[in-house]
Amino acid sequence: MKIIVAIAFILILGSLASAFLFLMRDKGKSNRTVYALTLRVGFSVLLFILLLVAYKFGLIQPTGLR
Numbered sequence: 005m006k007i008i009v010a011i012a013f014i015l016i017l018g019s020l021a022s023a024f025l026f027l028m029r030d031k032g033k034s035n036r037t038v039y040a041l042t043l044r045v046g047f048s049v050l051l052f053i054l055l056l057v058a059y060k061f062g063l064i065q066p067t068g069l070r
Contacts, residue, residue, distance in 0.1 A: 005063050012051040019044035 023040035030036060058064045 005058055008054065009051065012047060012054070016044055016047045016051070019047060 019040050023037050023044065026034070026036040026040055055064070059066075
């Protein structure tokens, strides 16, 4: 489960970096920035749903504050 979450974070950060790159290169003349940010939001929502499902099936446990 830790590997899946780490991969999801890498995908989210990669999409954010590509959106920044497209923003700097295109200077607002194409929709590539919007598409990259849409992917980032999609990956974030997918990660959130994955964490909820993993908790529901007992794959992860809350540890609380120590």
